[in-house]
Amino acid sequence: MAKISVIGSGGWGIALTILLYKNGHDLTIWSFDKREAEELKTTRENKTKLPNILLPEDIKVTDNLKEAVDNKDVLVLAVPSKAIRSVSKSLKDIIKDNQIIVNVAKGLEEDTLKTMTDIIEEELKGKKPQVAVLSGPSHAEEVGKGIPTTCVVSAHNKELTLYLQNIFMNPSFRVYTSPDMLGVEIGGALKNVIALAAGIADGLNYGDNTKAALITRGIKEISLLGVAMGGEQSTFYGLTGLGDLIVTCASMHSRNRRAGILLGQGKTLDEAIKEVNTVVEGVYSAKSALMAAKKYNVEIPIIEQVNAVLFENKNAAEAVNELMIRDKKLEIQSW
Numbered sequence: 001m002a003k004i005s006v007i008g009s010g011g012w013g014i015a016l017t018i019l020l021y022k023n024g025h026d027l028t029i030w031s032f033d034k035r036e037a038e039e040l041k042t043t044r045e046n047k048t049k050l051p052n053i054l055l056p057e058d059i060k061v062t063d064n065l066k067e068a069v070d071n072k073d074v075l076v077l078a079v080p081s082k083a084i085r086s087v088s089k090s091l092k093d094i095i096k097d098n099q100i101i102v103n104v105a106k107g108l109e110e111d112t113l114k115t116m117t118d119i120i121e122e123e124l125k126g127k128k129p130q131v132a133v134l135s136g137p138s139h140a141e142e143v144g145k146g147i148p149t150t151c152v153v154s155a156h157n158k159e160l161t162l163y164l165q166n167i168f169m170n171p172s173f174r175v176y177t178s179p180d181m182l183g184v185e186i187g188g189a190l191k192n193v194i195a196l197a198a199g200i201a202d203g204l205n206y207g208d209n210t211k212a213a214l215i216t217r218g219i220k221e222i223s224l225l226g227v228a229m230g231g232e233q234s235t236f237y238g239l240t241g242l243g244d245l246i247v248t249c250a251s252m253h254s255r256n257r258r259a260g261i262l263l264g265q266g267k268t269l270d271e272a273i274k275e276v277n278t279v280v281e282g283v284y285s286a287k288s289a290l291m292a293a294k295k296y297n298v299e300i301p302i303i304e305q306v307n308a309v310l311f312e313n314k315n316a317a318e319a320v321n322e323l324m325i326r327d328k329k330l331e332i333q334s335w
Contacts, residue, residue, distance in 0.1 A: 002025045003072045004075075004076065005068040007028045007073050007076065009031035009040060011141075011144075012104060012140045014053060015050065016143070018055065018056070018059075019173055020076075021059055022165070022170065023167070025167070027059045028068050028260065029055070029062040029068075030062055030064075030164075032083075033063065034063045036062040036063075037080060040055065044056075050140055053069075074100045074102060075101045081284060082284060095127055098128060100130045101129050101130070103120060103133045106192060107188075108186070113291060115186070118184060132160055132164055133153070133155070134153045135240045136239040137243040139254070147172065150239055151168070152184055153177055153178070158177075158179070186229055187236050189289075191218075191287050191308055191316050192248065192281045194215070194222065195257045195282055196280075196286065197302050197303075198248075198249035198250075199264065200261070201264065203260060203261040215245060215249050217302060221299075222236050225296065228292075228298050230313050258276050259272045259282070259283070286310055301323055305319040306319075
């Protein structure tokens with residue numbers, strides 16, 4: 001049995017807390033919001049982020065970060081990507097050497113293009129935590145109910161990866177290992193941008209043909225950019241690339257797809273985010289992906305058009321039309 005704290009009480013944090021509790025571990029969950037923490041203590045439920053999923057009574061709830069961190073073997077960092085840097089700063093004075101941090105947020109930092117684990121290690125410089133990432137096609141709504149799910153864990157060394165595989169894995173949550181930590185994180189970040197595009201197509205009432213094209217050409221863009229950034233190509237055709245992309249583009253659990261649908265229906269970005277009422281990670285990753293593509297000279301037309309719709313008020317139907325009338329291309333560069 002490990003002593004584990006989940007740092008973040010949103011839907012994914014709640015789902016992973018319950019998963020790890022069922023695996024026999026000692027669990028604490030931390031909320032940055034004192035009122036939310038009190039509500040969780042009383043109702044055992046986050047009614048906004050993950051309704052009808054209850055925390056068992058013996059899971060500890062706190063809004064005190066030091067209390068959450070002290071004497072824990074593993075910290076699961078389940079805050080939104082935009083909060084990773086600030087939470088990591090807060091951890092620096094209280095974390096101990098060799099404590100394990102598992103990042104489960106998906107994104108690239110705007111301007112720096114750093115992955116979430118890059119940010120964690122940068123902010124905790126001088127300390128010696130062991131940092132890892134867990135990612136894959138895994139909606140909190142389904143994991144919280146014990147619906148069969150597969151994910152990937154990756155760390156800087158094989159021993160830590162295997163340890164965490166055992167910590168998380170159970171009959172309804174299968175965990176694979178990967179040595180490609182960078183690729184796992186890039187795939188998880190970029191798929192959110194393509195999911196916005198898939199949602200936009202749905203909002204425009206396009207069909208299955210369009211969705212299939214976006215997923216197929218989207219994974220091509222992800223793999224081209226991901227390899228240029230240092231990831232392994234095979235990673236992007238696995239669970240943390242193609243697998244995560246499929247579930248995010250197809251499911252109404254996906255906040256990125258839901259936001260895209262609203263954009264396709266003519267809502268502004270602010271209106272879409274307000275209606276989805278949760279963090280839409282793809283909005284932040286879209287800018288980062290475009291910056292990375294320019295830096296590494298990679299062609300990513302779908303992601304470019306998503307940026308235009310998000311930040312330049314481009315008409316969604318016009319963006320799709322521009323994708324369709326681009327210059328003729330070979331699908332596979334073999335001729």
